[in-house]
Amino acid sequence: MKVFSEETNELGEGPLWHPERNSLFWLDILNRKLFEKSFESKKLTADRSWLLPEYTSAIAHDKNDDNILWMVTDKSFGKFDLSKSSYVPFLNLGLENSFRANDGGVSPDGTFWFGTMEWSPSGINGSIYSISASAIIQKQNIKIGIPNTFCWNSNGSVIYISDSFQQKMFSYEVENHKLKSTTARILVDLSNGNSTPDGGAVDCDEFLWNAHWDGHKVVKYGYYGESQKEILMPVPKPTSCCFGGPEYRHLFVTSARTTMSKQDITKYPMAGNVFIRELKTPGRPSLPFCLVI
Numbered sequence: 480m481k482v483f484s485e486e487t488n489e490l491g492e493g494p495l496w497h498p499e500r501n502s503l504f505w506l507d508i509l510n511r512k513l514f515e516k517s518f519e520s521k522k523l524t525a526d527r528s529w530l531l532p533e534y535t536s537a538i539a540h541d542k543n544d545d546n547i548l549w550m551v552t553d554k555s556f557g558k559f560d561l562s563k564s565s566y567v568p569f570l571n572l573g574l575e576n577s578f579r580a581n582d583g584g585v586s587p588d589g590t591f592w593f594g595t596m597e598w599s600p601s602g603i604n605g606s607i608y609s610i611s612a613s614a615i616i617q618k619q620n621i622k623i624g625i626p627n628t629f630c631w632n633s634n635g636s637v638i639y640i641s642d643s644f645q646q647k648m649f650s651y652e653v654e655n656h657k658l659k660s661t662t663a664r665i666l667v668d669l670s671n672g673n674s675t676p677d678g679g680a681v682d683c684d685e686f687l688w689n690a691h692w693d694g695h696k697v698v699k700y701g702y703y704g705e706s707q708k709e710i711l712m713p714v715p716k717p718t719s720c721c722f723g724g725p726e727y728r729h730l731f732v733t734s735a736r737t738t739m740s741k742q743d744i745t746k747y748p749m750a751g752n753v754f755i756r757e758l759k760t761p762g763r764p765s766l767p768f769c770l771v772i
Contacts, residue, residue, distance in 0.1 A: 480710065480711075480712055480713060480732070480754045480755070480756050481754065481755050481756065482523060482749060482752050482753070482754060482755075483503070483516065483523075483731060483752075483753045483754055483755040484505075484514070484516055484523060484524060484525055484752060484753040485523045485524055485749075485752055486507075486514060486524055486525055486528075486751070486752065486753065487736065487750075487751040487752065488505075488506075488507040488510070488512075488733065488734070488735065488736070488751040488752075488753075489507055489508075489509040489510050489735065489736060489737050489751065490507060490508040490509045490510075490718070490735045490737045491505055491506070491507055491718055491719075491733035491734050491735055491751055491752075491753060492505070492506050492507075492508050492536060492537075492582070492678065492718050492719055492733055492735075493505055493506040493508075493535075493536060493537050493538050493582070493678075493719060493733070494678075494719055494720060494721040494731045494732070494733050494753070495538050495539065495540065495548075495721060495765055496721055496722065496723025496724070496727070496731070496764065496765055497515075497540050497545070498723075498764065499540075499545045500515070500517075500545055501517060501518050501519065502515050502516055502517045502518060502526070503515070503516055503518070503721075503723055503731055503753070504538060504540075504548065505731075505733050505753060506535055506536065506537075506538065508534055508535065508536050509534075509737060511530060511531045511532070511533070511534055511535065512528055512529065512530060512531065513528065513529045513531055513535065513538075513548075513559070514527070514528045515527045515528070515561075516753075518723070518724050518725075518729075527561075529559070529561075529564055531550075531552075531559070531566060532566050533552035533553055533554050533555065533566070534552055534553040534579055535550045535551070535552045536551060536552070536553075536579065536580050536581050536582065536583070536593075537550065537551050537580065537581070537582055537583030537584065537593050537629075538550045538559075539583075539584070539585045539591060539765070539766070539767060539768040540765070540767050540768075541558070541767055541768065541769060542767035542768065542769035543769060546560055546561045546562040547559070547560060547561070548561065549591065549768045550566075551572075551580040551583050551591075551593045552572075552579075552580060553572075553574060553578070553579035553580060554568070554571065554572060554574065555568035555569070555570060555571050555572055556568070556569055556570040556572065556591070556593075556610060556616075557569040557570070569614070569770075570610065570614070570616055572595075572608075574595060577597055577598055577599075578595050578596065578597055578598065578605070579595065579596065579598055580593050580594070580595050580596075581593070581594050581595065581596045581605075581625060581626050581627065582594060582626055582627040582628065582629050582677075582678055582719070583629050584629035584630065584631075584765070584766075585765070585766040585767065585768050586609075586631050586635045586638070586653070586766070587631055587633070587634060587635035587766065588635050588656075589611075589612045589766070589768065589769065590609050590610065590611050590612065590656055591609070591610045591768050592607070592608070592609045592610075592629050592638070593607075593608055593610075593626070593629070594606065594607050594608070594623055594626020594627075594629070594640070595607075595608070595626070596623070596624065596625050596626060596644075600624050600625055600644050602624065602644075603622045603623060603624045603642075603644065603645070604622065604624070605622065605623045605624060605625065605626055606618055606619065606621075606622065606623065607619040607621055607623060607626060607640065607658065609656050609657075611656060612768075612769060612770060612771045613770075613771055613772055614770055614772050617656060617657070619657065619658045620657075620658070620660055621651075621658055621660050621663075623640070623642050623644075624642050624643070624644020624645055625642060625643035625644040626640060626641070626642065626643075627640070627641040627642075627643050627676065627677050627678055627679075627719075628640055628641040628648060628676065628677070628678060628679040628689065629678075629679075630679050630680060630681045630687055631653075631681070632681075632685060633685060633763070635653060636652060636653055636654075637650055637651070637652055637653065638650070638651050638653050638658070639666060639679065639687055641667075641675075641676040641677065641679070641689070643675040643676065643677055643692060645670060646668070646669040646670040646672075646674075646675040646676070647665055647667065647668050647669070647670060647676070648665070648666045648667035648668075648676040648689065648700075648704070649663050649664065649665060649666060650662075650663070650664055650666050651663050665704075666700070666703075666704040667689070667700060667704045669691070669694075672694075673693050673694075674691040674692060674693045674694025674695075675691065675692045675693065675694070676689050676690075676691065676692075677689065677690045677691065677692040677717070677718050677719060678690050678718055678719020678720060678733075679719070679720060680720050680721045680722050680730070680762055680763070680765075681762065681763050682699075682722065682758075682760050682761065682762040682763065683727075683760060683761050683762065683763055684760055685702065686699050686700065686701060686707060686760075687699070687700045687701075688700075688720055688730065688762075689720075690717035690718055690719050690720050690732060690733075691717065692716050692717065692718060692735075693715055693716060694715075694717075695711060695712050695714070695715050695717075696709050696710060696711050696712055696717070697709070697710045697712065697717055697720055697730070697732055698710075710730075710756060712732065712734070712754065713747065713749050713754075714734045714736075714747050714749050714750045714751075714752065714754075715739070715743070715747055715750065716734055716735040716736070716737075716739070716750065717732050717733070717734045717754075718732075718733045718734055718735050719732070719733050720732045720733070721762070721765055722761065722762020722763065722764070722765075723762075723764075724755075724757075726761050727761040727762045727763070727764060728757055728758055728759070728760075728761045728762075729755055729756065729757050729758070730755070730756050730757075730758055730762065731753060731754070731755050732753065732754040732755075732756075733753050734749075734750060734751055734752060734753070734754070735750070735751060736750035736751040
């Protein structure tokens with residue numbers, strides 16, 4: 480693992496490769512910041528950054544406009560214009576003040592999925608939502624503690640969602656934009672240890688890569704949840720990953736330093752940085768979101 484950006488994010492999250500801009504976007508949720516860095520940049524800091532008006536936790540690029548990012552926050556779902564540094568809410572989520580959104584992503588059918596959680600998680604009190612391309616928001620019939628991962632198989636019939644509160648990753652069948660809760664199966668169970676599954680990405684061979692919060696690593700999983708490969712990290716809290724770069728052969732990994740003591744940060748000074756590693760197998764691109772109303 481090499482350092483891609485030395486920005487010391489408190490809670491680095493939501494890495495997104497933007498193919499048209501040839502750059503990586505990511506978030507620092509707790510500091511309400513959005514970053515962009517070109518793949519060709521020789522700097523070890525971001526090329527651009529924006530202070531966001533709301534606590535943003537997941538982003539997607541727009542299908543038709545390179546300057547637009549769709550994002551979900553603690554209050555709304557809307558679009559951010561990079562050229563104007565302005566955010567326009569599109570849907571009010573109506574969350575209680577003790578809740579915020581967390582991870583999310585766009586499925587192969589163009590639906591934006593995301594989860595909500597308590598700011599201070601106390602149980603399985605969060606929810607899962609989907610927003611269709613026709614702007615219909617739908618609450619799924621499952622509860623969750625800390626929602627993460629939001630990856631799909633190639634045809635979108637199966638979604639992988641982690642609950643970092645339970646330290647487990649689940650797979651669900653999807654039909655007509657709905658989770659079939661009766662098909663839920665535990666893909667990965669880390670509840671007997673200290674680490675938890677966090678954000679992830681899928682490669683072209685359908686293997687799922689997942690960052691392990693408090694686990695110091697990113698793990699590659701097979702269809703049945705079997706560990707195929709581990710990449711050790713120089714930080715304890717990797718948070719999420721995505722594929723990008725030329726031919727999508729580079730894995731980008733965000734990390735965090737929140738809740739770490741001064742002693743921990745002295746021991747792991749790169750905590751909060753963004754990392755990069757070239758792999759042999761390319762990954763699947765993150766999909767864009769587009770409204771058709």
